[in-house]
Amino acid sequence: MIFSLTLNWPPVIEFGPGKFSVIPDHLAECRKVFILADMPFLNRAEELSETLNAKGIRSLISTDVVPEPPFEALERLPAQVKAFGPDAVIGIGGGSAMDLAKLVSVLFTGEQRPVDIIGTNQVNRRDVRLITVATTSGTGSEVTPIAVLTDTREKLKKGVVSRYLIPDVAIVDPELTVSMPPSITASTGMDAMTHCIEAYTNRYAHPIIDNIALEGIRWIGTHLERAVKNGNDLEARTAMSLGSLYGGMCLGPVNTAGVHALAYPLGGEFKISHGVSNSVLLPFVMVHNLPECVEKYAKIAEVIGVPGGSSPETAAKKAIRKIRDISNSCNIPPDLKSLNIPESAISAMAEAAMNVTRLLDNNPRVITLEDAERIYSNAWNGILE
Amino acid sequence: MIFSLTLNWPPVIEFGPGKFSVIPDHLAECRKVFILADMPFLNRAEELSETLNAKGIRSLISTDVVPEPPFEALERLPAQVKAFGPDAVIGIGGGSAMDLAKLVSVLFTGEQRPVDIIGTNQVNRRDVRLITVATTSGTGSEVTPIAVLTDTREKLKKGVVSRYLIPDVAIVDPELTVSMPPSITASTGMDAMTHCIEAYTNRYAHPIIDNIALEGIRWIGTHLERAVKNGNDLEARTAMSLGSLYGGMCLGPVNTAGVHALAYPLGGEFKISHGVSNSVLLPFVMVHNLPECVEKYAKIAEVIGVPGGSSPETAAKKAIRKIRDISNSCNIPPDLKSLNIPESAISAMAEAAMNVTRLLDNNPRVITLEDAERIYSNAWNGILE
Numbered sequence: 001m002i003f004s005l006t007l008n009w010p011p012v013i014e015f016g017p018g019k020f021s022v023i024p025d026h027l028a029e030c031r032k033v034f035i036l037a038d039m040p041f042l043n044r045a046e047e048l049s050e051t052l053n054a055k056g057i058r059s060l061i062s063t064d065v066v067p068e069p070p071f072e073a074l075e076r077l078p079a080q081v082k083a084f085g086p087d088a089v090i091g092i093g094g095g096s097a098m099d100l101a102k103l104v105s106v107l108f109t110g111e112q113r114p115v116d117i118i119g120t121n122q123v124n125r126r127d128v129r130l131i132t133v134a135t136t137s138g139t140g141s142e143v144t145p146i147a148v149l150t151d152t153r154e155k156l157k158k159g160v161v162s163r164y165l166i167p168d169v170a171i172v173d174p175e176l177t178v179s180m181p182p183s184i185t186a187s188t189g190m191d192a193m194t195h196c197i198e199a200y201t202n203r204y205a206h207p208i209i210d211n212i213a214l215e216g217i218r219w220i221g222t223h224l225e226r227a228v229k230n231g232n233d234l235e236a237r238t239a240m241s242l243g244s245l246y247g248g249m250c251l252g253p254v255n256t257a258g259v260h261a262l263a264y265p266l267g268g269e270f271k272i273s274h275g276v277s278n279s280v281l282l283p284f285v286m287v288h289n290l291p292e293c294v295e296k297y298a299k300i301a302e303v304i305g306v307p308g309g310s311s312p313e314t315a316a317k318k319a320i321r322k323i324r325d326i327s328n329s330c331n332i333p334p335d336l337k338s339l340n341i342p343e344s345a346i347s348a349m350a351e352a353a354m355n356v357t358r359l360l361d362n363n364p365r366v367i368t369l370e371d372a373e374r375i376y377s378n379a380w381n382g383i384l385e
Numbered sequence: 386m387i388f389s390l391t392l393n394w395p396p397v398i399e400f401g402p403g404k405f406s407v408i409p410d411h412l413a414e415c416r417k418v419f420i421l422a423d424m425p426f427l428n429r430a431e432e433l434s435e436t437l438n439a440k441g442i443r444s445l446i447s448t449d450v451v452p453e454p455p456f457e458a459l460e461r462l463p464a465q466v467k468a469f470g471p472d473a474v475i476g477i478g479g480g481s482a483m484d485l486a487k488l489v490s491v492l493f494t495g496e497q498r499p500v501d502i503i504g505t506n507q508v509n510r511r512d513v514r515l516i517t518v519a520t521t522s523g524t525g526s527e528v529t530p531i532a533v534l535t536d537t538r539e540k541l542k543k544g545v546v547s548r549y550l551i552p553d554v555a556i557v558d559p560e561l562t563v564s565m566p567p568s569i570t571a572s573t574g575m576d577a578m579t580h581c582i583e584a585y586t587n588r589y590a591h592p593i594i595d596n597i598a599l600e601g602i603r604w605i606g607t608h609l610e611r612a613v614k615n616g617n618d619l620e621a622r623t624a625m626s627l628g629s630l631y632g633g634m635c636l637g638p639v640n641t642a643g644v645h646a647l648a649y650p651l652g653g654e655f656k657i658s659h660g661v662s663n664s665v666l667l668p669f670v671m672v673h674n675l676p677e678c679v680e681k682y683a684k685i686a687e688v689i690g691v692p693g694g695s696s697p698e699t700a701a702k703k704a705i706r707k708i709r710d711i712s713n714s715c716n717i718p719p720d721l722k723s724l725n726i727p728e729s730a731i732s733a734m735a736e737a738a739m740n741v742t743r744l745l746d747n748n749p750r751v752i753t754l755e756d757a758e759r760i761y762s763n764a765w766n767g768i769l770e
Binding site: 001002003004005006007008009010011012013014015016017018019166174207208211212234235238239242 | 593
């Protein structure tokens, strides 16, 4: 096999319990730091601010994080940040906080508006240092060139993809994830699992990324239930942080596919969180993709510890069921009707999903409008095949 | 398991056939580029220079690469480079060319002398862009924070380790490796294999790096003989480039161990190339390390396609033999006496190796002076056990 790939990862990834404390080491030449933090991490942000202050570095803290950020969230924040004039931006939190920080870091100067940068390679530049600090094990945004916005008018999520969104430093500190409640641990963890599975089985799957994705599936598949059951289990948290990091490392080079495409309308229209949307849809999209993914699903079965089947087909089906079982045992809603989505919404959602061509194109098996309707319908009823 | 790690890799790794041509994309904001190239790549350097010239970027080319560079090599080069005043340095070649380019990039301003930066974290800064272009599949230097110099007085290799030596862009283009003669393909390939095996079985081995190292062992173990046999086999070259890249990715976080420590005196005293020194010593050090590495060697056996043994011990021994067989079938000298090293040199070499504490400390099993003498003696006689 002859293959090519451009790998764009942050030049520094600080992984491990306690790594939050090394953030100041990466700000040596900065004078003013803007910190955007999810509210529950305000105290950690303040602690960081004090440490920086002792080193003569000023900081401005904001907790103005809107979940699944709409365009409007980027109307007031950049102006405040511009007035402060930082030379570094730090995002502390889940995907929304980190994505917002990433977007602010390229938008605050006012040179480009949010609408200008939607799509791929539309960002012109970034002049400040950018540090992401992940507090969930799910999004992987700490290492990706991607940020996602909600277009509230079109009721659809839209992606910004640019090398200028890749942080200079990613901090992945499992201790920060210990306080996550079980429901968030579960949905963000299954989101990370989805990143790995969609990268591994991607139409544009790549040997370099396959290896990372499969490791991610292994770490998450063997530790998510433990992390949900006991949030203080630092071993399980460390494993989940690594699995999530691996998921994020896949997202730049290969990116996601059908699950994410079909999840977008759930977020845009029904405000279902990104993690829950992906978790619920994952097994149903896997069933659709099965004909193209038998060998790879069989490999997934192997790494998540499902006893081997009599044939790759049997093992592949067992993998799908095991993924659904992990999701269910973590108390993720089993189907769309449990999310109070009306069955009548299916055809509009399927039409909306068809617009996410950027991700649908990555899917290992074509998803037509009819396929999307059938997948949503199965996911609504909770029918796995 | 709870674990921590700092990952420092180049923010851009361009991997694949033809990637040499994207170098100018990574020099958009540069005006003057210093190119240090191994002589056989002078024409490629000139081709690059012309492309840059058409974009208004001036360049200065040097082929002043000394193999296993001594300190003196860094006496004249930095002055020439300073006079030119580049804002980017590109190293095109094997480990020596890339290491020299890395060293020049931090030394040419004259702020620090070579002797000042020996050791870990002694480099103060780097103000120019640095791009490494690998033309062998071996060193992995294109992605490491390491450069190695020969101390001709002490007759010993000395390492410089610094985050300022990590390039901004690493170009790994298998097409550049096609012209490598079989002997260099073999020794550099076994060097890369050594990086992976020493990282995987390291005393400070790490789950994140284990995965990369084992993939490297797999790609190299299954493709080196093909690449040696037919240099134009681009599939084998691509596999070797990836294996070598993986080896390099291990070197920052975990680094090498006993093989490299024992190889240093062969280079310093007898001018045996780095690749050959490591290749010849590898199986003999593996025998010494076996008691601490049974499970990991058994895993190596698995990934390089050695039929399973009746026990992990059997599989582990088969792995050592297979590594030796690959080396031999690539026409690497089987022992130290074939390298014309006098048997009488063993005790002095063992004493010299004992000074490489930085690497000996990484070895999975303690190597005493007596152990080193025994390993050299077995390697001299070609006695695998």
